[in-house]
Amino acid sequence: MNPVLEAIDLGFSYGNGYLFRGVSLRLCPGEALTILGPSGSGKTTLLHLLAGLLSLQEGEVYWEGTPIRGLPEGVLARRRLRFMGLVFQHHFLFPELTALENVLAPGYLAGRVDRALALGLLARLGLGERADFLPQRLSGGERQRVAVARALYLRPRLLLADEPTASLDRTQAKEVLRLMRELAREVGAALLFSTHDEALVEGLPTLRL
Numbered sequence: 001m002n003p004v005l006e007a008i009d010l011g012f013s014y015g016n017g018y019l020f021r022g023v024s025l026r027l028c029p030g031e032a033l034t035i036l037g038p039s040g041s042g043k044t045t046l047l048h049l050l051a052g053l054l055s056l057q058e059g060e061v062y063w064e065g066t067p068i069r070g071l072p073e074g075v076l077a078r079r080r081l082r083f084m085g086l087v088f089q090h091h092f093l094f095p096e097l098t099a100l101e102n103v104l105a106p107g108y109l110a111g112r113v114d115r116a117l118a119l120g121l122l123a124r125l126g127l128g129e130r131a132d133f134l135p136q137r138l139s140g141g142e143r144q145r146v147a148v149a150r151a152l153y154l155r156p157r158l159l160l161a162d163e164p165t166a167s168l169d170r171t172q173a174k175e176v177l178r179l180m181r182e183l184a185r186e187v188g189a190a191l192l193f194s195t196h197d198e199a200l201v202e203g204l205p206t207l208r209l
């Protein structure tokens with residue numbers, strides 16, 4: 001099976017020695033992988049390289065077999081929008097938009113606005129009653145679940161989540177991860193998420209930084 005995401009021998013430095021070197025990974029459709037490492041080990045940096053948000057130094061990244069090195073920013077941005085859903089440590093919801101409008105936001109960019117689909121995703125994430133709430137009226141876990149719905153709205157091939165549970169307590173974190181895995185499977189997306197919390201990894205394939 002062709003990998004959705006492949007990285008070969010990635011190395012990165014902010015100028016004072018290597019943050020990491022020789023990092024390789026491969027993710028096929030339907031697979032999940034965890035990046036595990038303590039604070040400062042380079043998880044965000046690695047995920048940004050994989051997402052094409054940071055320029056590669058050493059090594060190569062392939063999205064469904066296509067090398068991303070050297071692609072113009074505009075091309076990369078358009079491909080990223082259709083190829084991957086991103087969830088960040090801080091949810092980055094638009095504060096002035098409701099939960100439903102936040103989920104629909106990538107749909108406006110891609111020209112695919114489907115309220116029923118967005119409402120269905122919110123309902124699957126236990127937020128059916130919260131669709132018209134602004135983010136400020138949601139709990140941390142609820143906001144992260146809206147961010148997960150938004151990342152899945154365009155049915156990406158890959159769901160990439162950078163410490164999506166860092167601001168949540170263990171119970172909320174486990175629930176968000178469970179839902180993320182379940183929904184990624186349902187839409188056929190591969191899942192890659194980072195965490196510093198060994199207890200959340202629970203038997204998933206893990207790459208340690």
Ligand SMILES: Nc1ncnc2c1ncn2[C@@H]1O[C@H](COP(=O)(O)OP(=O)(O)OP(=O)(O)O)[C@@H](O)[C@H]1O
Pocket residue numbers: 014019037038039040041042043044045046163196
């Ligand atoms: N733009 C930058 N310029 C210089 N150093 C940076 C920059 N961004 C991050 N770093 C440093 O690189 C190291 C790794 O940072 P990174 O955010 O990738 O780690 P992390 O594992 O995601 O950490 P955390 O779990 O705390 O979010 C840290 O020491 C950080 O201070």
